[in-house]
Amino acid sequence: MKRIYMDYSATTPVKQEVLDAMLPYFTEHFGNASSIHGYGQDAKKALEASRATIAGTIGAPADTFYFTGGGSEADNWALKGVMKANKNKGNHLITCKIEHHGILHTCETLEKEGFEVTYLDVDSEGMISLETLEAAIKPSTVMISIMFVNNEIGTMQPIAEIGKIARKHGLIFHTDAVQALGNVRINVDELNVDLMSFSAHKIYGPKGIGGLYIRKGIKIQNLIEGGAQERKRRAGTENLPGVVGFAKAAEIANENLDAHIEKLTYLRDRLVKGILESVEYSKSNGHPTLRHPGNVNVCFEFIEGEALLLSLNAKGIAGSSGSACTSGSLDPSHVLMSIGLPHEIAHGSLRLSLGDFNTEEEVDYAVESLVEVVHKLRMMSPLYDKVKGGK
C-alpha cells in the first residue's frame, strides 16, 4: 500500500544531502572538537562553520548561536537560565496558554521554585492580544516568552510587535521558533528577539540536535554544567554529525524558503478547501492566513480523533490528533481547549502537516480518504444519528 506522510510538524525525514554531509563526521572526522590534534581541529572547524551557517540564516552573529540537544533543552535553558540569572530584576515571566510543553512544564517548575508566571489567553484563532500582554507587565516582570508558530493549529504570533513591547519595557524576549524555522523568514534583529529556540529535526535535519540564539549582553545561567564547550555555556562533547546535519538542513531550508512557502501554502489551502467543501460538520482551526504554510487542523463533529487516525493509517495516511485518547489524558489538547473548542468538538480534531515531499495527488487522495473514513465513523456514531434524525 502507498504510504503518505502528513505529520511533518511531528518530525521530518532527513534529506539525502543532509545525511551525505553528516556521514563523514561519524567515521573519518570523528574527532573531539576540544582536542589539540588534527582530528580535533577538523571537528572544531566544522563546528564553527556550522554555527556560522545557521546563525547566518537568522541574521545573527555566529557567536550568539549555541547548540543544544534539541528544542526542549533550548526552551528549558532560555526560561530557567534567564529567570535565575536575573533575580535582581524580578521574578515574573509572561507566556501564553498554547505554548509547547517544553515551555509550559518549564514554567510550572519555575513556579514551584517561587517564580511567578502569567499565562495569557488566546482568541479563537489562537492569537494573543498585544494589549493584554502589555497590561500584564509589572515592575517585577523580567521576561516574555511567546511561541512563534503553534505546533498544533499553526497560528503565527506577531513576534516583531511583541518584541517591540518587550523593548519598550526593558524586558527580555524569548520565542520558541521550533515550528517557524524553515517555514518563515527569520531575522532576530527585525523581530526584536533576545532568545530563540530551534530544533533540527523539524527542518529535514537529524533528531537530538537543536540550538538557542542568545543576544549578546543577555544574562543567562547555564543549564548543563561540565566542560568548557560552547564558550563555557553548554557542556558536553559536541554532537558533530548532528551539528553538521543541522547546518546543512538550515542552509537548504534558507535557500529554498520562498519556493517552500509557496508550494506548501498552495497544498495547505487546497487540502483545507477540499475537506471543508466535501465533509459537512467540519471546521478549520487556527488563523486562516497568519499560519504555518503546511499546517492543516480540522475538527470533525460526531467522531473521535484516535479512531480517525487509525482509519486514515489503514489508508496509508499518517496524521495526528489533539483528542484525549491520543494525548494520553482525559482532556483534549490544551491548545484546542484554549481556543475555546468544546470538548466534543476538540475530541474530533485532526492535524495534517504538509512538507516538502507531499504532492497535489496526495492532498487529493487525503481528501477522498477523509470523506470515506469520516462517513464510516459517523455511521457508527450515536451522536450523528441524533443530528440526522435517526437515519
Next chain:
Amino acid sequence: MYTDIVMDHFMNPRNVGEIENADGIGEVGNIKCGDIMRIYIKVENDVIEDIKFKTFGCGSAIAASSVATEIIMGMTVEDALKVTNKQVIDALGGLPPVKIHCSVLAEQALKAAIYDYATKNNLEFEGLKGYNPVEDHDHHDVVDIEF
C-alpha cells in the same frame, strides 16, 4: 499499540447499527470524555436474539462494542448480565491499560440495555439487583481489575 483482534473489530465492526422497535436500549458514557456507547437488544423467550451498537469513541471503544455484541448474541439475559469487562478484554486479546475503561463501557452499556428491557416489561433479574443506572455511568472512576 492494539492487538490484531482489536484492529479487526475496529476496521470491520460486527453488529453496527440500530434495531427498530428494540426491546431494550442502553446508552452510557459522556460526550465530554469522548466516548458514548449505545446498545440495542431484541429479546425473545429470555434470549438475546439480536444486538446492535452505535459508538462514538476511539478505536478500542468501537472494538470493545463490537466484540461485546459477538459475545452476547444468543445468550440468555441472565447469562448476559454475568458478562464482565474482563471477558471483553480477553476476547480482544488484551487492551492497553489506558483503554481498559472502554471495556467497562461495553459492560455498562449492555447492563443499561437490559435494565431498560426489564423496566419496560416489569421483569426482575438476579444480575440487576442493586443496579443503579445513574451511578453506574461514570466510567472514568478508578477501575480495579485484576489480571
